[in-house]
Amino acid sequence: MASIRVFLTLTLIAIIVLVSFLSSLRGYRQSMVEAETLFDMQLQEHAKLLSLITINRGQVVEGLLLPRQADAQLSAQSLIAYQVFNEEGALLLRSVAAPNTPMSPREVGYSDRNFNGYRWRVLVVWDQLDGHWVMVAQRLDVRYELAESVILEAVVPTVLGVPLAALLIWFIVGYGLRPIRQLAKEVRSREVSDLSPVRLDNVPRELTPLTVSTNDLLRRLQSSFNREKRFAADAAHELRTPISILKVQVHNLLAELEAPNATAEELRQGIDAMGHLVEQILVLNRTAPDQYMVQFVPVDLYALAQEVISSEYEQILEREQHFDLEGGPGLVAGDATALRSLMLNLIGNASKYSPQGAHIRMRVRTDRKETILQVEDSGPGIPESYRERVFDRFYRLDGDRHASGVSGSGLGLAIVKHIVEMHGGHIRLSQSRELGGLCVTILFKPLAQEKPEGKKA
Amino acid sequence: MKEILTPCPHLHRRWRSVLLFLLWSIAPWSHAQTPVFEIEIREHLFFPAELVIPANQKVKLIIYNRDDTPEEFESYELNREKVIVGNSQGVVFIGPLKPGEYPFFGEFNMKTALGKIIAE
Amino acid sequence: MTDAVVIVLREVLEAMLLICMLMATSTAMGYRFRWMLGGLALGVGGATLYALGLEQISMAFEGFGQEYVNSALLVGIAVLLATHNFLAVFQLRNPSVMLAYRTLMLTFVVMVAMAITREGAEIYLYAYSYGVLAGNITAVFSGGVIGLGIGLSVGTFFYYGLRSLARRPRLIVCCGVSLVLGASMMGQASVYLSQADVLPYQEPLWDSSGLFEESSLMGELLRATLGYEAQPTLNQVSLYLSSVIVSILAMLAAWRLHRLPEPARGGE
Structure with a gap:
């Protein structure tokens, strides 16, 4: 069972189809039998009437004959044909639609016969009183069509209703299975570190x-x-x-x-x-996203960067590296201590893992959708296949024997990621297009434009 | 099929015998000297509705369909089933039959297209 | 309307049995139903061509073109059903081997296409002649929908019934179904061949119409599923049985193939 929804929908529709179609089929057959009986009774009425008309042997009582017009009409529709024979088999009376030869052998009862290019239901009655054979016939195809057109009126709604029922079943089953989908979505969509209990309204x-x-x-x-x-x-x-x-x-x-x-x-x-x-x-x-419970304040990333750089300038000078800070004010809602920690780690990493005399560039930029903090260097960079793993705690490229020979805790980028997530931002590692080394891009949600005066925490 | 079955020698033998059986059954029968009978379909009716044929003899039955619509000549008793396109004709072989009545019908117009073959 | 129901239901039921059986097999072999689309498309195309070209086909082969085409289609399906059994048993013996997808696809697609060509042409002809040309559209439409609905519903239950089995028993049951379907096809083919005078006329071996009338609902159902015939001839019975035997031999061959040095070749 690949899908519960498909299974339920198909089997439910199948049951509905079977029950409703079989019952309407049965209803149809039953009604057709009823209609047959009704038509046969009609033939009998005609036969009786004809017997009455031909009371005297061979002599048709004038005035009792069907009005010509009515006879013509019936004949035109080919609904009814009749013949009256005497005992010897001579034709006494016939309708326009009836042939000159007997429509049926002289056997009392109903039978189906072919004549005049149609199939007819023929009733043969022996009128003992007068010694007449009365034969009344009705076209079978007309009878059948008449009956069917009436009965079909009852069948067609069922036939047309089933697709509608199918559509409804599909939606209802989908609706009924919604809690499962919601549960799955709730479990799937949560953050890795989110272990809070699953909450659903109206759990079935x-x-x-x-x-x-x-x-x-x-x-x-x-x-x-x-x-x-x-x-x-x-x-x-x-x-x-x-x-x-x-x-x-x-x-x-x-x-x-x-x-x-x-x-x-x-x-x-x-x-x-x-x-x-x-x-x-x-x-x-302290910065693990689920641990952090602090009111954010507006922080200008550019000003903060200036501050951090001045404190770290010694290390950079020591390694004869060039450092640029570009861009302009970038306001975000955040925690200044954590953001300082983030910058320290980024600048520290860039300086530590780049060779002597390398170039490091930090950039702060704000556009309509986000505030971007970017740190690039001309160091060796991180191969693409490792870019996910470097965020793991205690993970270091090439183990402890790092190419640069620098010691480190292996926690720097994990801390950076924590802080980014805590601020609801995104971090992306790529290769620097201009400097050739690692390029760390962090996207923050910008602070609402209404409060530009809140400069720094 | 052939490729797949090659590993099993039994199937080769079996298929050959089936083929031989088929060939054997085709060969000795010639279509000559069989009496020919005709039935017409007009307005979804069979003419004649009752056809008398000799018993214990194979018969070639030609069915002419004079209607514009196709019809399927079918009979459970004769074990026959053949579609005849409108304004066209179809041939079926029947018999040799034991004396008796063998009803047939037009499957596309079962209410009116009815008839029977009487073998005497 | 009942005629439409009976005609459509009979054809749909036969096609559904085949298609649902193949669907169950392909799930047991770990394949999806992509073959079905091709089979349906080819089948509908084939049915239309067959129905439109029926006059030419009928005139061919001294007026027995229809019989030849029908029996060729039936024998073709029966042969492919035996192939299906071969592949299924091979899969049973080597559960870890993924069968050559193309072979399987081709077998299934051609089988479905052939079945639908035959069944579809009949429905098309009936609906077109009795429905459109004779103006009984409502009756044919209602009857057709009822027949189609019942056929599809029965097929749905049949499929999910097979699906409820574990993989191995599912494959075994599918082989059984395929065995019976193939035999029934061969039985039908023998009727066409004797109608065209290829096979000689024979006295019926027995008459079970007292038990199940062929035109009754039960009779139609048995006819569609088992290839039931109230008055079968020796030809019919022997072709029926020979199909069963060929299918069983195919399965035995697949079973024995396991011991060959390169079992993977079986799927090619």
């Missing part, structure tokens, strides 16, 4: 077990997710203090050592990297 009884068990599953999933997330955040938070202590102690150690010591310097760098990682984990958790 048949679907209740499904929604209940689905929601139960979602709840269990949610709580285990929460545990995991809290654990990571708590662990990171708990690690902050010992790391700070370690930092201080390393600082002291370095101060105590007179000569510069390579091992101690590496130790310092290691502890710094660990601190950075823990901070990143904290940012990541």
Whole structure:
């Protein structure tokens, strides 16, 4: 059963068709039999009348004969033909439509005969009183057509009604199956991280077990997710203090050592990297879209970018890289801290993974539909097949042996994606057309034009 | 069919015998010397409506359709079924029949086109 | 109107049995119904051509063109039904092998087209002569719709009945249906061939019209499904049985083919 809707529609229509068509077929047959009887009775009436007319042997009583006009009319329509013979078989009387030869052998009763180029229903009556054979005939095709045209009037509506019923069944079945479609849509359309219970109005009884068990599953999933997330955040938070202590102690150690010591310097760098990682984990958790509960304020991305660049300028200078900021004010509704984090990560990445003397360009642009933040570099870029995976947590291109030989947490782009999603934006990775390296394009919903004065949070 | 059946030698033999059987049944019968009878269809009626033919002898029946509309000559008893286009004719072989009555009808006009063959 | 019902129903029922059986087979083999469109289109075209060219066809072969064409179509369908059984059994034996799509398509398309050509021509002729030319449009229309409706409805239940079976039993039942349909086609072909005097006249072997009159509803139903004949001749019975035997041999061949080194060739 590929589709419940198709199955139900087809079988329901089939049942309706079978029942209604078979019953109207039966009705038709029954009515035809009734009509036959009626016509036969009509023939009998005619025969009786003719017997009355020809009371005297061989002598037709004048005046009792059918009016000429009526006779002619009946004959013209070829509805009725009659003959009266005497005992010896001589024709006494006949209608215009009747032949000169007997329409039927002299056998009392009904029979079907061919004459005059038609098939007739013939009634032969033996009038014992006068010794007459009375034969009355009616054209079978006319009888049949008359009866059928009347009966068909009753059949045709059924025949025409069935397509209408079919159409209605299709829609009604579709309507009846709507809760299933809604449930499927509700489950399909939700975000990956959205584990809130499925809510449907008027869940039908048949679907209740499904929604209940689905929601139960979602709840269990949610709580285990929460545990995991809290654990990571708590662990990171708990690690902050010992790391700070370690930092201080390393600082002291370095101060105590007179000569510069390579091992101690590496130790310092290691502890710094660990601190950075823990901070990143904290940012990541704080900015997870389902975690974030903050009132957005208008933020100018351009102004924010200027601020971030000035704080990061040291690193860029150190690597002799060129940095441009282009564009103009780009207002979005957002969280300034999170957006700063986003820019830090983007600029940090661009600088870190591009070689010495590379070119980095940041652009802020607003058009009617969106505010665009774009960061391009002339570094190695990311091959197309990896562009989805780099957003995964702790995923690093080429594992830890990154081509650039730079260490990193593998969380940067995951954080960026979190923040973009939190702001309802879209992120796209591509190859920079002008600089040749990676091009990160982020589309934000622009802030409504009515409030241009809200510059920055 | 042939390609598919090649792996099975039984089928080859079987088909050959069926073919031989068909050929055998076609060969010895000649169409000569069979008496010819005619029936006409006019206004969806058979003329004659009752046709007498010799019993125990094969008969060639030519059916002329004088109407403009096609008609299907059909008989359960004779096991015959043939469409005759309007203003045209059709041939069927019947018999040898045992003496008796064999009704036939025109399937497209079953109410009026009725008749029977009487084998004597 | 009842005549129209009977004529249309008889033809539609026969075509529906074949088509629904093929539909069930193709679902069991994992194919969609794309072949049906081609079969229907070719069939309708064929039926129209057949009906329009009936006069020329009738005149051909000393006035027995109709009989030859009809029996050729019937024998063709019977042969293809045996092919169908061969392929179905092959599929049963090698469930993992996807049969050559083109072979299957061609078999099905040609079968449906041939069946509809034959059945459709008869309906077309009847509807055109009795309905349009004789002016009984309402009667023929109502009767035709009723016959078509009943035929399609029965076919729907038949199809979903087959669909309710699991894949293997579905294929087995389809083979059985195809066996009977093929035999019934051969039985009908023998009637045409004896009408054209290709097969000799024979005394009926038995007369079961006392049990089921051929013109009765039950008789028509049995005729459409099993190829029932109240007074069959030896020719008819032997062709009927030979079709059954050929079909069974085809299935046995497919069953044995499994042991051949290259089983995939069976589907080609």
